Amino acid sequence: MSENTRKAPQAALPPETRLALYRLLVELRYTEKRAYDLFLQNLIKGTSHLALGQEAVAAGFGYAMQKDDYTFCTYRGHHHTLARGASMTGVLGELMGRECGLLAGKGGSMHLTSVEHGVMGSYAIVGSHLPIAAGAAWSAQYRGTRQAAVAFFGDGTTNIGAFHEAVNLAAVWKLPVVFVCENNLYMEYTPIRSVTAVEHPAADRAGAYGLPPIIVDGNDVEAVYRTALEVLGRARDGEGPSIVECKTYRHSGHSRADPAKYRPPQELQAWLERDPLPTYRRRLLADGVPEATLEAIERAVMAQVEQATETCKASPAPAIATAFTDLWADGGTAWRN
Amino acid sequence: MAELSYRDAVAAAIAQEMERDERVVFLGEDIAGAGGVFKTTVGLLDRFGPRRVRDTPISELAILGAAMGAAMTGLRPIAEIMFSDFLACCWDYVANEIPKMRYMTNGQFTMPLVIRTANGAGSRFGAQHSQSVENWAMAIPGIKVVAPSNPADVKGLLAAAIRDPDPVLFFEHKSLYAMKGEVPDGEHVEPLGSAKVLRRGGDITIVALAAMVPRALQAAQILAAQHRIAATVVDLRSLVPLDTQTVLAETIRTGRLFTVEENPRLCGWGAEISSIVTEECFYDLDQPVVRITTPHIPLPAADALEDAVVPSVQRIVEEVLRAADFRPRSAHGL
Numbered sequence: 310m311s312e313n314t315r316k317a318p319q320a321a322l323p324p325e326t327r328l329a330l331y332r333l334l335v336e337l338r339y340t341e342k343r344a345y346d347l348f349l350q351n352l353i354k355g356t357s358h359l360a361l362g363q364e365a366v367a368a369g370f371g372y373a374m375q376k377d378d379y380t381f382c383t384y385r386g387h388h389h390t391l392a393r394g395a396s397m398t399g400v401l402g403e404l405m406g407r408e409c410g411l412l413a414g415k416g417g418s419m420h421l422t423s424v425e426h427g428v429m430g431s432y433a434i435v436g437s438h439l440p441i442a443a444g445a446a447w448s449a450q451y452r453g454t455r456q457a458a459v460a461f462f463g464d465g466t467t468n469i470g471a472f473h474e475a476v477n478l479a480a481v482w483k484l485p486v487v488f489v490c491e492n493n494l495y496m497e498y499t500p501i502r503s504v505t506a507v508e509h510p511a512a513d514r515a516g517a518y519g520l521p522p523i524i525v526d527g528n529d530v531e532a533v534y535r536t537a538l539e540v541l542g543r544a545r546d547g548e549g550p551s552i553v554e555c556k557t558y559r560h561s562g563h564s565r566a567d568p569a570k571y572r573p574p575q576e577l578q579a580w581l582e583r584d585p586l587p588t589y590r591r592r593l594l595a596d597g598v599p600e601a602t603l604e605a606i607e608r609a610v611m612a613q614v615e616q617a618t619e620t621c622k623a624s625p626a627p628a629i630a631t632a633f634t635d636l637w638a639d640g641g642t643a644w645r646n
Numbered sequence: 647m648a649e650l651s652y653r654d655a656v657a658a659a660i661a662q663e664m665e666r667d668e669r670v671v672f673l674g675e676d677i678a679g680a681g682g683v684f685k686t687t688v689g690l691l692d693r694f695g696p697r698r699v700r701d702t703p704i705s706e707l708a709i710l711g712a713a714m715g716a717a718m719t720g721l722r723p724i725a726e727i728m729f730s731d732f733l734a735c736c737w738d739y740v741a742n743e744i745p746k747m748r749y750m751t752n753g754q755f756t757m758p759l760v761i762r763t764a765n766g767a768g769s770r771f772g773a774q775h776s777q778s779v780e781n782w783a784m785a786i787p788g789i790k791v792v793a794p795s796n797p798a799d800v801k802g803l804l805a806a807a808i809r810d811p812d813p814v815l816f817f818e819h820k821s822l823y824a825m826k827g828e829v830p831d832g833e834h835v836e837p838l839g840s841a842k843v844l845r846r847g848g849d850i851t852i853v854a855l856a857a858m859v860p861r862a863l864q865a866a867q868i869l870a871a872q873h874r875i876a877a878t879v880v881d882l883r884s885l886v887p888l889d890t891q892t893v894l895a896e897t898i899r900t901g902r903l904f905t906v907e908e909n910p911r912l913c914g915w916g917a918e919i920s921s922i923v924t925e926e927c928f929y930d931l932d933q934p935v936v937r938i939t940t941p942h943i944p945l946p947a948a949d950a951l952e953d954a955v956v957p958s959v960q961r962i963v964e965e966v967l968r969a970a971d972f973r974p975r976s977a978h979g980l
Contacts, residue, residue: 379719412750412751412752412754413752415749415750415752416750416751416752420750420751422750422751422755423754424751424754424755429715429718429719430718430747430751430755432743434738434742434743437711437738437739437743438711439711440707440708440710440711440712440714440715440739441711441712441714441715441718441743442715443708443711443712443715444711444712444713444714444715444716444717444718444719444723445716445718445719446715447712447715447716448715448719448720449719451671451697451716451721452720452721458715470707471707471708471711471738474703474705474707474708474711475707475708475711477703477705477708478702478703478705478708478712482700634752634753635748635749635752635753636748636749636787636788637748637788637811637812638748638756638757638758638811638812640753642787643887644787644886644887644888645887645888645889645890645922646839646887646888646889646890646891
């Protein structure tokens with residue numbers, strides 16, 4: 310679905326879908342903000358890469374995916390993990406290095422995974438998960454399951470070899486995989502346009518692999534959701550991979566260490582006015598959704614976040630013995646007899 | 647028993663496992679239509695079809711990434727990386743992704759995949775197609791490292807690697823592909839992580855791997871026939887898991903240990919063996935451990951140069967004889 314074709318009028322989404330999308334946006338926003346607060350309290354150590362501002366991509370795709378579909382995301386993956394249904398306690402607990410974390414503290418912020426929810430890992434090496442997602446899609450194709458794999462990545466990933474190797478293989482083998490670029494305009498600290506030969510880092514490369522360029526407003530959760538349904542359907546029907554470039558913006562810096570001072574204030578202001586959450590809220594209100602309905606969702610989610618925070622604070626550090634489990638399938642770490 | 651070449655034993659093992667398990671799939675460059683650049687996979691495409699035996703582009707990242715994604719979702723892929731030197735092109739998967747996924751996710755995944763690759767010198771291909779990189783691999787927690795020295799072990803250990811629930815890096819040796827040997831009929835599977843004592847002698851113990859094993863055996867014959875030195879020869883077969891019990895027992899028996907390694911000297915596998923032996927049976931040693939290795943240089947291409955730097959039968963014999971003040975234990979009445 311290109312920008313041009315999206316101009317055609319579309320039927321409104323069912324009210325329950327719209328409220329579910331809104332709720333997801335609120336969950337991702339509130340949890341991510343809580344993660345930020347917990348840093349400031351030094352309850353979260355290490356690094357972290359917040360997705361504040363980019364939640365509509367995760368919510369739109371996460372809601373469109375089927376339960377047994379596969380999500381592969383980057384180190385900026387809190388939102389994608391939550392969007393598939395992983396618990397706030399599991400996510401925040403992992404960030405805090407507690408026993409209740411999704412990975413019992415063994416992975417950390419950059420490796421969130423919840424196989425039972427189809428979250429097949431967060432990958433901290435740029436681009437590495439794209440070929441892996443292609444492999445999961447190959448497996449689905451081989452097993453004949455109609456599952457699809459979705460790999461989320463940033464604009465910077467489009468300049469690394471793994472992107473090109475993965476998209477080519479997926480196109481040649483017609484794999485049921487969707488490559489979703491969250492173009493937030495910055496490759497870490499550097500404007501993507503200054504290090505990329507084309508204007509649209511993902512979409513402009515699609516043609517090189519025989520795929521159509523798909524660009525979507527990544528801050529419009531409904532636009533993302535509709536696009537997701539279309540490309541996932543194509544994948545399931547054996548029509549092969551898609552590349553979707555979602556235009557969006559990071560509200561905070563690249564990582565915990567980055568105050569993002571390199572961004573022009575006018576640019577930041579313009580994107581804050583397009584913040585996906587209040588934008589969608591205004592739209593729902595304009596369409597007649599009672600404010601009390603939205604406030605009830607917001608209150609319920611905030612209560613959930615508070616509850617998760619308390620559970621995590623009460624959770625102990627992982628037992629030291631945990632460091633010596635599950636290197637091998639036998640549960641242990643022995644390398645010699 | 648049938649006589650098979652080391653090369654044909656590769657295809658025999660893959661066929662044996664594809665026959666018994668529909669989840670086994672095979673991908674790599676030139677492996678299907680061409681039957682492999684070393685002709686190790688001839689016939690598999692005809693027998694199992696293009697759905698299970700798939701040619702890939704020259705995309706090492708895509709090959710190992712796809713194998714990993716497939717292994718995480720219910721298949722048991724075998725991925726070929728044509729030359730072991732090319733592992734450097736996809737090292738992210740070998741070092742960062744495949745071996746760490748289970749650990750980092752607290753056991754949410756198993757990773758039943760095999761990476762097969764052609765390793766080692768002898769073909770005069772120069773520094774980027776002839777290396778022995780088994781020591782790179784053994785430094786990574788979470789991946790098993792296997793290197794067979796004969797056709798029977800190729801079949802048995804490769805079959806075991808395919809059945810193993812953990813990732814295995816399987817180093818085939820280029821200079822051994824033409825080697826012929828007896829391979830047991832019917833289903834043949836050898837356990838991973840057990841060294842094999844190929845010959846017993848009371849004076850010295852030689853531990854070797856892959857192409858260094860036949861050389862160690864030849865050296866042992868010369869030492870026995872010409873120098874009255876009786877050597878035990880241990881084929882390590884696997885670096886991870888490492889069968890330290892066999893190495894320690896055979897070292898204690900003779901008091902003198904020699905390792906024969908094709909990898910360059912620094913951080914070669916023999917250094918780990920030497921460290922373990924020194925820590926755990928120091929008082930049973932009659933002399934320092936001697937490591938016979940390729941020097942710490944890139945491999946030169948010319949046959950004269952390559953032959954001069956990779957441990958040869960003659961060098962093994964010389965190093966044993968040079969070992970300080972060597973007198974067989976039998977001379978002391980021990």
